[in-house]
Amino acid sequence: MNGYNLIARYYLFFVKLVFGDLLFKVQTHFLTKDIDPQQILIVGGGRGELLSFCLNQYPTTRITYVDSSSKMIELSEKRVSIQDQKRIDFQCKSIFEWDTNQTFDLVLLPFVLDLFSEIKCHALLRKTKAILHKEGSLIVADFSKNPAKFQKALVGLMYLLFNSVGATERSKLPEFYALFAAEQLSIFKEKKLGLGPYQDLVLTFQLTLC
Numbered sequence: 001m002n003g004y005n006l007i008a009r010y011y012l013f014f015v016k017l018v019f020g021d022l023l024f025k026v027q028t029h030f031l032t033k034d035i036d037p038q039q040i041l042i043v044g045g046g047r048g049e050l051l052s053f054c055l056n057q058y059p060t061t062r063i064t065y066v067d068s069s070s071k072m073i074e075l076s077e078k079r080v081s082i083q084d085q086k087r088i089d090f091q092c093k094s095i096f097e098w099d100t101n102q103t104f105d106l107v108l109l110p111f112v113l114d115l116f117s118e119i120k121c122h123a124l125l126r127k128t129k130a131i132l133h134k135e136g137s138l139i140v141a142d143f144s145k146n147p148a149k150f151q152k153a154l155v156g157l158m159y160l161l162f163n164s165v166g167a168t169e170r171s172k173l174p175e176f177y178a179l180f181a182a183e184q185l186s187i188f189k190e191k192k193l194g195l196g197p198y199q200d201l202v203l204t205f206q207l208t209l210c
Contacts, residue, residue, distance in 0.1 A: 024050070027110045031053065035137070040062070040063045040105070041064045041128075042108045044110065047075045048078075062089070068094045073092045076090070103131055104132060105133050108139050113142055115167070125183040144201060144202060
């Protein structure tokens with residue numbers, strides 16, 4: 001999926017225009033200082049907002065940043081100071097093609113599972129489980145399956161737009177709870193965020209190995 005190269009320049013503007021800071025807040029909700037990870041893997045981190053947050057929140061942590069969009073990688077690199085460059089390993093690859101011998105204390109999937117087919121969602125979770133430290137955490141942030149008509153229409157419109165540029169393989173949100181149960185991931189914490197017409201629009205999970 002290289003559709004993100006087409007929308008990379010306008011992606012953050014679009015997100016801010018429609019959602020304000022809501023998507024950023026849900027991505028960082030469980031990223032508290034008491035976690036103190038040594039190695040973080042970020043998969044599909046967009047234009048680097050989440051990366052910048054992690055660099056500031058965890059000043060000694062090393063971060064591997066995997067994204068298949070060369071444009072997103074380029075824009076993310078511009079947000080990184082010269083001092084912090086040595087702490088980041090940018091990998092411009094599909095997560096399914098990327099390989100590593102490392103293990104990670106923290107793996108972040110920010111609005112990633114809603115892009116891949118059901119088969120690939122299972123494959124991605126199995127891959128992250130294999131490289132997650134036994135006491136580590138997997139944090140997933142995504143849209144919730146809210147019955148409100150406005151929210152269903154909003155998510156449906158997003159899928160329509162993203163499908164038009166080849167940026168997603170799906171047309172609806174995954175069944176997150178069934179997906180995690182099938183891959184033997186335990187929900188340690190979960191939280192929904194959003195107010196007003198965006199009430200509980202997004203949610204985040206902190207998952208651990210069963």
